[in-house]
Amino acid sequence: MNDRNIDDATAATSTDQSRFPLAGGAPWLNLIATVGRAYSAAPIERLATTADLDEWLVANGLQAPPSNDRDLSVAYDLRAACRTISEAIVSATTPPSAAIRTIASDARHVSFTAYPQGARWDTARDALGSVALTALLSLTGPERAMLAQCHDPECGWVFLDPSGRRHWCPSRSCGTRTRVRQHRARSKIEPTAASGTQ
Numbered sequence: 001m002n003d004r005n006i007d008d009a010t011a012a013t014s015t016d017q018s019r020f021p022l023a024g025g026a027p028w029l030n031l032i033a034t035v036g037r038a039y040s041a042a043p044i045e046r047l048a049t050t051a052d053l054d055e056w057l058v059a060n061g062l063q064a065p066p067s068n069d070r071d072l073s074v075a076y077d078l079r080a081a082c083r084t085i086s087e088a089i090v091s092a093t094t095p096p097s098a099a100i101r102t103i104a105s106d107a108r109h110v111s112f113t114a115y116p117q118g119a120r121w122d123t124a125r126d127a128l129g130s131v132a133l134t135a136l137l138s139l140t141g142p143e144r145a146m147l148a149q150c151h152d153p154e155c156g157w158v159f160l161d162p163s164g165r166r167h168w169c170p171s172r173s174c175g176t177r178t179r180v181r182q183h184r185a186r187s188k189i190e191p192t193a194a195s196g197t198q
């Protein structure tokens with residue numbers, strides 16, 4: 001029951017205001033979620049264009065000039081590396097060195113201009129560099145122990161779970177889909193009992 005309450009409360013504040021999942025706990029984890037239902041037969045690509053990437057950067061609080069096709073390519077490679085590394089951590093295996101190199105290389109591009117109100121990344125490439133930097137900080141700091149993977153087999157999003165108790169990612173749909181599937185499975189086993197409830 002607690003899981004359900006946490007799940008719904010988080011979803012209400014994280015997904016209602018943007019078409020991008022933003023409740024992963026860090027930009028590098030949110031980047032992974034730009035592919036929705038990644039392990040389903042029909043994954044959802046939320047970064048199909050440079051305009052999508054620009055919107056995603058703004059949604060994550062990263063101000064930068066408009067991106068180009070090369071930036072989008074960098075985003076795809078970075079996203080794949082982030083997914084690989086996050087899944088290695090939650091499965092307690094050694095992250096592949098190629099993925100580590102990608103993130104370390106991207107994290108070198110972090111040129112920005114500071115203002116009294118904040119900062120603006122000099123290029124979209126630099127904004128992506130800052131995303132890579134958040135991955136390095138998570139991988140080498142205490143957040144590493146807080147990573148959890150969504151139990152929905154079609155999702156698999158790795159997110160920060162300081163409580164250590166979540167079964168599903170902060171997307172409202174995952175917990176709901178799993179509950180529906182479990183209900184259907186129970187209904188098949190106990191058709192009489194299931195039809196008599198709710």
Ligand SMILES: [Zn+2]
Pocket residue numbers: 150151152155156157168169170171174
């Ligand atoms: Zn999920």
